[in-house]
Amino acid sequence: MKDSAGAWAHPHLDQLGLHQAIIQMVEGFKLEFLAAFGNPDATRAAKRKITTLTQSGTCADYITKFRTLAMELDWNNAALRGQFAQGLHWEVSRQIATRKHRPCTLLELQNAALVIDNALCKERASHPPRDSKPSKGSNPARGTSTCPRHP
Secondary structure (H helix, E strand, C coil): CCHHHHHHHHHHHHHCCCCCCCCCCHHHHHHHHHHHHCCCCHHHHHHHHHHHCCCCCCHHHHHHHHHHHHCCCCCCHHHHHHHHHHHCCHHHHHHHHCCCCCCCCHHHHHHHHHHHHHHHHHHHHHCCCCCCCCCCCCCHHHCCCCCCCCC
8 A cells, every 4th residue: 555545554454453443343444444545436436337338349358347347336146147238249148148048147147158259259260251351550469359349
């Protein structure tokens, strides 16, 4: 920890658990720290971001971004699962919808989406479009995704 947060925290951490400590328990420390330095609108910001998040690259990237935002929320599994499904790329979502066994938990849905997305990426890589020619200014190494989406 650095700067003012570190200056605030270190004395409290040094005394944590001692009888004379102002903050007696780790949970109390966390609450006090967040009250002093946390973003009071973090939950609202995370909700706004997660409801507008969509899979625009690989599913792995989408899962990482989704999980990061989900940690800021106190949503239940069903709500998270529904929101995750809503942001999936349409091809991935379509294949999940046609499965016999539909995922019941967020983790099952994420794993299924990842397997499907990886298969779609592999399929695209093995069958590149015939009329597609790289433009002069394109640099494949600068792309944002290992599996570009076609509109």
